[in-house]
Amino acid sequence: MKVLHIINSLGTGGAEKLLLDTIPIYRKRGIEMDVLLLWNNDHQFTKQLVEMNICKIFIINNSSNVRDIYNPINIFKISKIMRQYPIVHVHLFPAQYFAVIANRLNNSSSKLIFTEHNTSNTRISNKFLKPIDKFFYRDYKKLVCISEEIRQIYGKYLKTNDTELIVISNGIDVEKYNKANALKRSYIHFELQMDDKLIIQVSAFRPQKDQDTLIKCMVLLPGNYKLLLVGDGERKMILMKLVNELGLEKRVFFLGQRMDVPQLLKSADVVVLSSYYEGLSLASVEGMASGKPFIASDVPGLQDIVKEAGILFTRGNEEELAVIIKRLIEDPAYAELTAKKGYNRAMKYDISTLINKHIDMYAQLI
Structure with missing residues (x-):
């Protein structure tokens, strides 16, 4: 064939x-x-x-x-x-x-x-x-x-x-993401510290995606909360400009295209996918398969996958997103329960x- x-x-x-x-x-x-x-x-x-x-x-x-x-x-x-x-x-x-x-x-x-x-x-x-x-x-x-x-x-x-x-x-190969080993903070980026709390989004920088809201929510979070953006695309310069305007140059890191995404997801405290719409997002399944708590925009293509497994937030609402991230990081039991539900959902894909x-x-x- x-x-x-x-x-x-x-x-x-x-x-x-x-x-x-x-x-x-x-x-x-x-x-x-x-x-x-x-x-x-x-x-x-x-x-x-x-x-x-x-x-x-x-x-x-x-x-x-x-x-x-x-x-x-x-x-x-x-x-x-x-x-x-x-x-x-x-x-x-x-x-x-x-x-x-x-x-x-x-x-x-x-x-x-x-x-x-x-x-x-x-x-x-x-x-x-x-x-x-x-x-x-x-x-x-x-x-x-x-x-x-x-x-x-x-x-x-x-x-x-x-x-x-x-x-x-x-x-996706669910076990590949679940069994991946976390990376040292210094390997991910030389400016990261051991006590930093890491938030990650893996997605192309395209009009369909909404990294803007995730970047804006960082202003509302403590200084040791750091954001990793993995990917590349036409909106990269726009997003970098937004980071500079908000004074987040030391807290938002553009990692480019990476072939060690399973390890990066495993290294994060929270995985996010902020988007305007999706089909069936592999990034969302990968995020849940990693065994980390997963947050996504409440939009078509993400609602059915994430509902009752990860946590949905209103599209474009950085205040709501910041509250969810902070709770997950400050409440380990809540984060563990969310991560477990996400992994069980990922197994279906x-x-x-x-x-x-x-x-x-x-x-x-x-």
Whole structure:
């Protein structure tokens, strides 16, 4: 069985991390699974996949300009590579559109699958783009929704029988995160002290995420509470400016892309995901799997995962977030109970379930 995954890049993000984690397992299961990237720009996830040497990695653009992802010339390059694969599994926009056009150039020789990772996109609410968006969705034989909420949203949106909507929740290697060893404070950052209380968020710096609220809440917390922000992205300079404006340069640390996320989570006292919306956030599952108390915004894509396991706070409310963080750190029994509930919830999203369902889906299409 040959399957090609197409994605914009292997930069920081849940969809990207999912591919990095699952491809080695697919390969062990006998699936010839390869990856096509519209853009590389020397990302850490790409480097790690190259080092594994377990699959073909096609890179359309090696430039440092992210806008090259949107170059229509990519379609012809994608078309040539797609011909080799009976099944093509696509993630994110614009790969979503390019794969459809490329497949049509090949007389629709490949069966297309698209995974919808979020509860919304900018085209759903645009009356001019909506008809175009629906046209491209219809070329996909299956639309994999990573939550029931997403399936309901896109079922109403698409109103078509051409594409089968199925729910396959994302997953992680739960034990990898739970059994990770904590790092020394000095290894994480040379300015951290032993008595510092560490709060961490692992997420890309994209408009979808709301690191701003988490940064603002630090003003309301004691001076030995320190924030670790793991990731990279287009809003990094905006967030760094906010940190400087609030005088938090010695309390908020930008760690960049890291390959030791399980160890970093294990080193923290509290894990947070402040966001405007999610699909099924792997970062939230990873946070709960780490055995640390987890806090998240009360928004679509996080509510169902975190409710009655972690703690939800009103989106954008830094005062409420600060109160929750302080209580968790000052009340060890409350923190331990929250962490235990989170770990039990994370067990429902073990990666083996996702792998089995994907393989069954590929077999059905063949």
